Amino acid sequence: MRKSICILFILLVSTSLWASEKPEQRIYIIDLSGSMAGYHSTINVFKKEIEQLSNALSLLDSNIEAIVIPFAERPGQTLRGTGQELSEKVKELNVYKGNSDIYSAWSKGLKEIDVSKRSLLFLITDGRQNFGVDKKKLRKKLESFSDLASTTDVKAYYLILDSNYQSNQIAKVFGTKQNMSNIYNLKDIELPTVITKQNKSKKSISKNNIITKTEKRTSRHMPCVLKILISIGIVSIFLICILVFKLRINTFNIKEIKGRFQNRNKIPNNNNGINKEKRTLKGIALNPIVDASAQSVKEISKKIKVPENKVERILKDFSKSRFICSEPKGRHANFAPMAITIGKFPTKEGLQKILQEKKLKPTPENIRAIHYDIARKAFADKYNITSYQAGLIIGALDHTIHEAEDGTIQIVPNSIHDYYKHDGLVSIRVKELTGQTYTENLT
Numbered sequence: 361m362r363k364s365i366c367i368l369f370i371l372l373v374s375t376s377l378w379a380s381e382k383p384e385q386r387i388y389i390i391d392l393s394g395s396m397a398g399y400h401s402t403i404n405v406f407k408k409e410i411e412q413l414s415n416a417l418s419l420l421d422s423n424i425e426a427i428v429i430p431f432a433e434r435p436g437q438t439l440r441g442t443g444q445e446l447s448e449k450v451k452e453l454n455v456y457k458g459n460s461d462i463y464s465a466w467s468k469g470l471k472e473i474d475v476s477k478r479s480l481l482f483l484i485t486d487g488r489q490n491f492g493v494d495k496k497k498l499r500k501k502l503e504s505f506s507d508l509a510s511t512t513d514v515k516a517y518y519l520i521l522d523s524n525y526q527s528n529q530i531a532k533v534f535g536t537k538q539n540m541s542n543i544y545n546l547k548d549i550e551l552p553t554v555i556t557k558q559n560k561s562k563k564s565i566s567k568n569n570i571i572t573k574t575e576k577r578t579s580r581h582m583p584c585v586l587k588i589l590i591s592i593g594i595v596s597i598f599l600i601c602i603l604v605f606k607l608r609i610n611t612f613n614i615k616e617i618k619g620r621f622q623n624r625n626k627i628p629n630n631n632n633g634i635n636k637e638k639r640t641l642k643g644i645a646l647n648p649i650v651d652a653s654a655q656s657v658k659e660i661s662k663k664i665k666v667p668e669n670k671v672e673r674i675l676k677d678f679s680k681s682r683f684i685c686s687e688p689k690g691r692h693a694n695f696a697p698m699a700i701t702i703g704k705f706p707t708k709e710g711l712q713k714i715l716q717e718k719k720l721k722p723t724p725e726n727i728r729a730i731h732y733d734i735a736r737k738a739f740a741d742k743y744n745i746t747s748y749q750a751g752l753i754i755g756a757l758d759h760t761i762h763e764a765e766d767g768t769i770q771i772v773p774n775s776i777h778d779y780y781k782h783d784g785l786v787s788i789r790v791k792e793l794t795g796q797t798y799t800e801n802l803t
Contacts, residue, residue, distance in 0.1 A: 382513070384478045385425035386443075388413060389469045391485035392453060393432040393460035401486070405521040406455055409484050412519070416546035418447040427472050431465035432456035433491045438472070460485065461492035462530070463501055470505070471741075473514055481505075481516040482546065487528035495529060502533045502540075509539035516540045517549065624684050628779035635775035641684050644773055645698065649679045649757060656756040664749050674743055678757055678771075685776065691799070693782035695762055699770035703738035705731055705763060705785060708792045715793075722793035724800075727786050728763070735761040735769045 390413060398404035417426055420443025428439040428446055430453055439446055462485055473479045489498045505516055518534035520526055520542055534540040543549065624642040629635045637650060654675055661671045683697035706714065711727065720726040739750040754761065760777050762770040763785035783800050790798040 382476070382478055383423065383425070384480070385427065385472075385474055386420065386480045386482065387427045387429065387469050387472050388417075388482045388484065389429045389431065389465050390450075390453070391432070391460055391462070391465075392430050392436070392456050393488070394455060394457040395460065395486055395488050397455040399455075399457055403486070403522050403524060405486065408521050409519070410450060410453060412521075412546045413450050413484065414447045416549075417443040417450065419443065419547070425474075425477065427469075429465055429469050429472070431461065431468075433458045433461055435461075435465045435468045438468075459491035460488055462487070462489045463493045463498045466498075466501060470508070473508075473512070475512055477513075479512070479514040480549065481514065482519060483516065483530065483534075484519045484521070485530070486521070487525055487530040499529055499533060502530065503537060506537040506539060514539065517543045519546060520544050628775045634778050639775070641776075644775060645682045645684050647679070648682055648698075648773055649675065653756065653758045654679070656758075657753055660752050660756045661749075664752060666745055666749050666753070670743050670745060674753060674757075678759070688780050688782050691781060691783040692765065693780050693784075695770055695772045695776060696764065696768070698776050699762060699764075699772045700759075701768050701770050702735070702742055703769045705734060705767050705769055707767070708789060711789055712793060722790065724786050724790055724798050727789050731763050731769075731785070732761055735763075735771075738769050739771070 390409065392406075395401040396404075396409065397406040413428070417428075420426055422442050422444065424443060426441060426443045426446050428450060430436040430439075433456070439449055441449075462483070466483065469481055469483075473481075489495050505514075508514060509516070516534065516539065518530050518540070520531060525531060526542075531542050534542045625640045627635070627638050627640055628644075629638055635644075639647075639650075657675060658671060661668075678700060682699075685693075685695055685697045688694075705711075711730065712722075714730055715722055715726065718726075718730075720730075733747070736747040736750045736754070739754060740747045743750070745753075754771060757771075758774050759771045760774050762772040762777055764770050765783075765785055765788060767785060783798075787798045787800055790796060
């Protein structure tokens with residue numbers, strides 16, 4: 361135990377001193393419609409776009425996630441891997457003589473953004489939106505990226521392969537909006553580099569031509585106060601890591617930490633067939649999907665014809681360790697630490713509109729049915745499967761849909777959801793729409 365803690369502490373110190381910026385992903389949205397190869401156009405840039413893309417991919421570090429989304433009248437199969445892997449694969453791409461739907465491909469690219477990473481999107485097209493939605497909707501969709509970029513570490517680039525493309529509407533949007541730029545070569549984007557002592561000094565010399573003696577003295581004689589602050593920072597990181605990785609607690613509220621710590625060895629079991637393995641909350645947080653559930657997902661997915669690569673992605677996402685939740689306060693439960701969040705339920709007004717369109721009364725049963733349909737669709741959209749398949753897979757994962765009070769769609773282990781008595785979003789919506797109090801009959 362002591363040895364493990366020492367190793368962890370050394371790793372933390374090393375990481376805090378030498379860590380580079382957060383991981384990166386690059387998403388390339390590439391137009392393969394006929395006009396890129398000169399069909400219905402006098403400009404043929406197909407060879408150029410493939411060469412630029414292949415060369416750019418070959419230069420990427422192996423730790424950068426690369427995603428290529430080819431499209432024509434609809435997005436094709438997404439390619440994933442390292443830059444080196446995809447550099448050869450993109451050479452096999454062919455032109456489709458049909459039209460192009462830039463809107464759908466761009467939308468698919470946005471869904472690939474991982475907010476835990478620095479994301480760069482590259483749109484490679486001649487700008488002809490001649491299938492699907494009209495050009496106005498495409499422009500609005502592109503312009504909305506700037507709002508997304510204001511809250512997330514993402515940037516977007518439009519690759520102009522021919523001077524004639526400089527005046528199209530895509531170039532105008534990318535040329536005027538924040539965090540969006542026009543480029544003429546994919547190599548224009550710098551590769552991220554980890555700054556070592558050696559190349560840091562080289563960069564300083566090349567930028568400033570000289571490093572003064574004063575700067576050298578400053579780096580050698582770090583003020584005592586700064587050393588103390590760094591030490592406090594390292595110790596804090598160490599304690600946070602113990603809290604997060606060892607105890608599976610991801611909050612800094614003292615009362616919440618105490619509640620979750622006391623809760624960690626609780627076994628959520630109501631003798632109703634749920635959690636037959638009698639795992640503790642900590643055990644469920646560390647390993648949310650047991651082997652039997654994983655096997656069940658594979659078997660059901662095979663029957664309902666869900667491709668293996670999608671099944672693997674679902675199992676990978678749901679097998680990631682989570683965090684211990686605390687006891688509900690009254691009937692107000694917070695399952696978020698144990699949940700996979702996949703979207704938002706409609707607002708009161710949005711729900712009211714759906715009920716009116718379906719000519720349904722705002723009963724708990726009708727509201728829940730609508731919520732479950734929306735949740736299954738959100739799950740289906742995330743993994744590119746049908747809502748019917750989504751419902752069966754959620755059950756096979758031994759998870760259920762939770763309508764959180766804050767309106768988020770959460771997928772929660774059955775063992776947690778069924779163990780704690782709680783009210784959720786349905787109770788809130790019933791009160792808002794009817795004025796009546798509804799207590800959910802959960803055990």
